[in-house]
Amino acid sequence: MQPILVVLVFATLAAFTAPLGVLPLRNRTAVPPAWLGWANALAAGFMLGAAYVIAETALVDHPVRAAAGALLGIGYTHLSHRASGVGDIDLNRLDEVDPTYGYRILFVSGLHGAMEGLAIGLAMLESLPFGILVALAMAVHNVPEAAVLGSVLRSSGLGPARTAGLAVAANIGQVLLAIVAFAIVPAIPGLLPWAFGFAVGGLTYLAISELLPEAYDRAGPVSIALVTSVATGFVVLLRGIVR
Numbered sequence: 001m002q003p004i005l006v007v008l009v010f011a012t013l014a015a016f017t018a019p020l021g022v023l024p025l026r027n028r029t030a031v032p033p034a035w036l037g038w039a040n041a042l043a044a045g046f047m048l049g050a051a052y053v054i055a056e057t058a059l060v061d062h063p064v065r066a067a068a069g070a071l072l073g074i075g076y077t078h079l080s081h082r083a084s085g086v087g088d089i090d091l092n093r094l095d096e097v098d099p100t101y102g103y104r105i106l107f108v109s110g111l112h113g114a115m116e117g118l119a120i121g122l123a124m125l126e127s128l129p130f131g132i133l134v135a136l137a138m139a140v141h142n143v144p145e146a147a148v149l150g151s152v153l154r155s156s157g158l159g160p161a162r163t164a165g166l167a168v169a170a171n172i173g174q175v176l177l178a179i180v181a182f183a184i185v186p187a188i189p190g191l192l193p194w195a196f197g198f199a200v201g202g203l204t205y206l207a208i209s210e211l212l213p214e215a216y217d218r219a220g221p222v223s224i225a226l227v228t229s230v231a232t233g234f235v236v237l238l239r240g241i242v243r
Contacts, residue, residue, distance in 0.1 A: 004183060007124050010135035011117060011178035015171035017139040019164040021146030037219030038227055039144035044207035044215065045231020046137030050119060051203040052232070053239045054134075057126050058196030065190070069197025073115070076198070077205045080111035105149050109170035112206060116141070117174035119199040121181025125192075133238055135178075141211075142171055 001009075058066035116138045124131030146167035153163045185195045215224045 003124070003128060004179065006128055007121060007131065007178050007182045008175070010132050011120050011175045014116075014120065014135045014139040014142060015113070015174050016168060018142045018146035018167035018171055021143040021148075022150040022160060022164040022167055033218035036144050036147055037215040037217070037224060039140075039147070040211045040215040041219070041224040041227035042231050043137070043141035043144060044211040045228040046140055046235055047203045047207040047211070048228070049232040049235025049239075050123065050134045050137050051200045051207070052236060053130065054119065054123060054126070054196055054203075055200045058193055058200060062193035065193040066197035066200070069194035070201030070204075071197075072194070073198035073201025073203075074205045075201075077112070077115060077202045078209070081108055081210065083108075083111075105152055106166055106170050109145055109149060109167075110173050112145075113142075113171040113174035114177045115199070115202040115206070117177030118181045118195065119203055120174070121178040121183075122185070122196055122199050124178070124182050125186060130239055133235065137235065138174065142167075146170075 055066070055070075058069075120131060120135045120138060123134035146164075149167055149170065150163045153166065154160070158166075181195060185191050212224065212228065215228075
C-alpha cells in the first residue's frame with residue numbers, strides 16, 4: 001500500500017471511532033462520569049507518550065524552532081478552547097445546559113481534531129508504524145470526546161443517528177490535516193521542526209490542561225494517575241519496538 005494511502009486509512013479509522021462514544025447513549029442521555037474519566041486518562045496517556053516521542057525527534061536538529069513551534073501549539077489549543085466559550089460541565093446536570101452548548105463543543109472538537117490530524121501526519125513522516133500507533137491513540141481519544149459531545153447533544157433532543165454523524169463530522173479535519181502534514185510539510189524547507197513542535201505543544205496542553213483535570217473530577221486521582229502512566233509508558237515502549 002502506498003504511504004499516503006496508509007495515512008488516509010488510519011486517519012479515517014481514527015475519525016470514525018467517534019460513534020463508539022455515542023453508542024452507549026442509545027437508551028440514555030449520558031454515560032457514567034467515571035467511565036469518561038478513565039477513557040480520558042487513557043487518551044491523555046497515549047497523547048503524552050506520542051508527544052514525548054515526537055519531541056525526541058523534533059529536538060535533535062532544530063531545538064529552538066521546535067520549542068517555538070511548541071509554544072504556538074500550546075497557544076492554538078488554549079485559544080481554540082476559549083474561543084468556543086466552552087467551560088466545565090457537570091454531566092449529571094445536562095438539563096441545565098444551554099441548548100447551544102453542544103454545538104460549541106462540536107466547534108472546539110473540530111479545532112482539536114485538526115491539531116490531532118497534524119500529529120498523525122507528522123508521526124507517519126517519522127515512521128509509518130509509529131504513525132499508525134499515534135492514529136490509534138487519537139482513535140481512543142475520539143471515543144470519550146464523542147461521548148461528551150453526544151451527551152450534550154442528546155440532552156438537547158437530537159437522535160442517536162444525527163448525534164453520531166456530527167461526532168464524525170467534527171473529526172473530518174483530522175483526516176485532512178493528517179494528509180496535508182504528510183504530503184506538504186516535508187516539501188517546505190524549514191517547516192518540519194516548527195510543525196513537529198506545534199504538534200507536541202498542542203498534544204501536551206490538551207492532555208494536561210483539558211483531559212486530565214476532567215478525568216480527575218470524574219474518577220479520582222489514584223486510578224487516573226495509574227491509567228495515564230501506564231498508557232504513556234505503553235506508547236513509549238511500543239515506539240522502541242517499532243523503531
